[in-house]
Amino acid sequence: MEDSGAPRGLIVELITPMTDEGEIDTASLKKYLNRVMPYAQGLFLASPMAGEGLLLPLKQRRKLLLESLEITEGRMPLMVWISGREEEETRNILFSLHSTVEGRDLHAPLFWVDAPLTYHSNRGLPDLYKDYAAMTDRHFILMNDPSLVHSSKRPFKRKNIRTAILKELTYIPSVSGLIFLGELDRAYNYQKAARARSRFRIYDGDEARFLDYPSLSGVVSVGANLRPRQWHTVTSSSLHLGGYGQDYPDSLRQIWYMGQQLHRLREAYSPNPAHLIKVALKEMGVLESAFTLERTPEGQEVEELLDLLREYKDEEG
Numbered sequence: 043m044e045d046s047g048a049p050r051g052l053i054v055e056l057i058t059p060m061t062d063e064g065e066i067d068t069a070s071l072k073k074y075l076n077r078v079m080p081y082a083q084g085l086f087l088a089s090p091m092a093g094e095g096l097l098l099p100l101k102q103r104r105k106l107l108l109e110s111l112e113i114t115e116g117r118m119p120l121m122v123w124i125s126g127r128e129e130e131e132t133r134n135i136l137f138s139l140h141s142t143v144e145g146r147d148l149h150a151p152l153f154w155v156d157a158p159l160t161y162h163s164n165r166g167l168p169d170l171y172k173d174y175a176a177m178t179d180r181h182f183i184l185m186n187d188p189s190l191v192h193s194s195k196r197p198f199k200r201k202n203i204r205t206a207i208l209k210e211l212t213y214i215p216s217v218s219g220l221i222f223l224g225e226l227d228r229a230y231n232y233q234k235a236a237r238a239r240s241r242f243r244i245y246d247g248d249e250a251r252f253l254d255y256p257s258l259s260g261v262v263s264v265g266a267n268l269r270p271r272q273w274h275t276v277t278s279s280s281l282h283l284g285g286y287g288q289d290y291p292d293s294l295r296q297i298w299y300m301g302q303q304l305h306r307l308r309e310a311y312s313p314n315p316a317h318l319i320k321v322a323l324k325e326m327g328v329l330e331s332a333f334t335l336e337r338t339p340e341g342q343e344v345e346e347l348l349d350l351l352r353e354y355k356d357e358e359g
Contacts, residue, residue: 047151048183048218048243049119051083052277055092055264057319058106060333066105070329075113077328078266081274084119085110086155090190092264092315095123097335100135104142116148121183124154127194128161129170133177140178153218154178157185159203160194167203168210175216182216186232187223187247202228209235212242219243221262226251233258249308253301256280264315265308268322268351272300303354310347314338318347326351 056078059070075085087110088095088103095103107122114120122139126132136154143152154174158167171182188201202224203211211217212235220236222229222244229244236242243259246252252261253276260281266273278284279297311318320332321344 048153048181048241049083049151049260050243051260051281051283052081052266052274053084053086053121053245053260053262054078054082054266054270054273055086055089055262057264057267057316057323058088058093058098058102059320059329060331060335062331062333064333064335066102066109067330068109070331071106071109072113074267074323074328075110078270079114079118081266081270082118083260084121085114086121086123086262088123089155089262089264090123090125090157090185090187092267092319093123094316094335095125100138103135104139107139107142111143111146111148114150116146117150119150119153121153121155123156125157125160125185132156132161133174136174136177140180143180152180153183154180155183155185155221157187157190159186159191159198159201160196163198164200164204164207167207168214171211171214171217175214178216180216181218183219183221183243183245184211184217185221185223185247187221189223205231205235208232212236212239217242219245219259221245221247222257223247226255229257250305252277252280253305264319265304265311267319268307268311269304269354272304276301276304303350307347307350307354310343310350313343318343322347322351 059067059074061067087106088098090096124132124135126135186203191201219242232244244257245259246257246261249263249265261277263273276297317334317338320329323329324332325348
């Protein structure tokens with residue numbers, strides 16, 4: 043299997059546009075994707091939190107994937123959440139989504155994103171992905187998220203992929219990267235474990251840490267739903283993409299200030315990203331509905347987020 047060419051840079055962790063009846067809102071999805079695509083190196087669909095992937099039925103995941111492929115015309119790298127509550131459910135989701143895209147001539151890679159420790163222990167993970175590789179010709183991006191493993195209430199001893207296990211996984215050609223959340227020291231150990239494979243991507247799943255200590259592969263950002271251009275600028279500057287490595291002092295100060303704005307916004311939407319970002323996007327005219335699968339009462343956080351967005355828009359003139 044050839045190297046998948048996993049993207050490097052800004053991966054936008056998308057919310058899932060829905061109608062008030064809970065169906066995928068195709069019209070809003072098209073408007074929304076056209077807004078963020080010019081600034082993204084990849085798009086993450088149905089993520090477990092902001093994308094509501096933990097609650098999104100398989101039928102809706104399939105429709106979201108198909109509609110996104112149509113809108114992007116298969117030219118934007120996509121990452122799609124596949125994890126279920128159990129290994130068998132995950133296999134069924136993988137088979138169903140693979141069947142959905144089988145035979146399609148895509149012009150950009152498509153990845154299956156899986157958090158294996160939510161349903162499987164570290165023991166036997168390499169063999170599990172060798173089995174998965176036999177089910178699909180697409181590649182995998184793993185997710186290491188201790189809080190997600192904790193919330194799954196599985197009786198496994200470890201909440202993180204062991205470094206030695208990750209090293210084994212990097213030798214499997216179909217495993218192309220990792221979205222990392224956790225302690226900074228572990229991130230360094232993972233980088234060392236993957237160094238034999240130069241194009242294995244380790245993305246920061248923690249926006250705050252990326253803004254302060256950017257990784258080499260990029261960031262998975264939910265805040266980019268609100269400020270895609272600013273996140274693109276900060277990410278490209280941090281990774282020296284597209285000529286941003288030649289920044290002058292004035293430009294660097296602007297980027298630092300932009301990073302501080304993104305920090306403040308993150309603090310405002312972090313209590314409930316799916317709900318708060320949908321409300322903001324509806325207010326901005328991007329979405330028709332702010333419907334979420336898990337109903338959330340309005341709170342002070344909404345006004346705080348909207349006030350910040352108005353403040354930053356006014357500053358831009």
